[in-house]
Amino acid sequence: MDKLTQAREALIAQIDTLLAINKAGQVSHLVPGLAVDLLTRSRDALAALSDGEAVEPVARKTFPILNSGGARIDYQLVADHGKQARANHFQSVDRLAERGGLSWCELYAVLHNAKWRKMDTNEAMLSCRALETRYLAALASPPDQSDAALRERVAELERALAVAVDRIMETEPGDSRAVSPLAVSLAAVSCGVADDACWTVIDEVARRAVEGENRNG
DSSP, X not given: OOHHHHHXXXXXXXXXXXXXXXXXXXXXXXXXXHHHHHHHHHHHHHHXXXXXXXXXXXXXXXXXXXXXXXXXXXXXXXXXXXXXXHHHHSSOHHHHHHTTOBOHHHHHHHHTXXXXXXXXXXXXXXXXXXXXXXXXXXXXXXXXXXHHHHXXXXXXXXXXXXXXXXXXHHTSOSSGGGSOHHHHHHHHHHHTOOOHHHHHHHHHHHHHHHHHHHHHO
């Protein structure tokens, strides 16, 4: 996968996280309406770059789901969360696949970078399939897509993210030692210096936001 496509994937994921957190009200006045509109339009435009002439699909390796009647999910999606898989099950993704895979609930925890918890199997399955759909859509790229167009969309989304982070910082305490871990982590993402600890903070807030939406729904 080329660097521009990787950047597009990462930015779409970041914008989805920001919008989910904002919608759930995890941070007061996280993003003003204008920035939300810009973020949404930029995200949609960036994702639309995957639309194009149909091409022959390339068979992708899949990961088995335990006790599911033969269901499988994209292998690389799971492999991208290999660190969490090892933390939860003390085995590599390859080894887990060899031993029959994970249940939907176990997979939900891995894909959300969280510890396993008891939950409804159908809810876990739907969430995992939604993640897979977004993941594969982000990987899709038309053969005639120009680097210039992709760079332009990436730049738009980066500007939108910067606006959102600036707005967050305006609501944070003046004392840098009192700034919330979420604000620090999002600022690090915007500056391109986020590490695993930052993503752990963001993923945890995003997970709570999704759970809050599910409860309210």
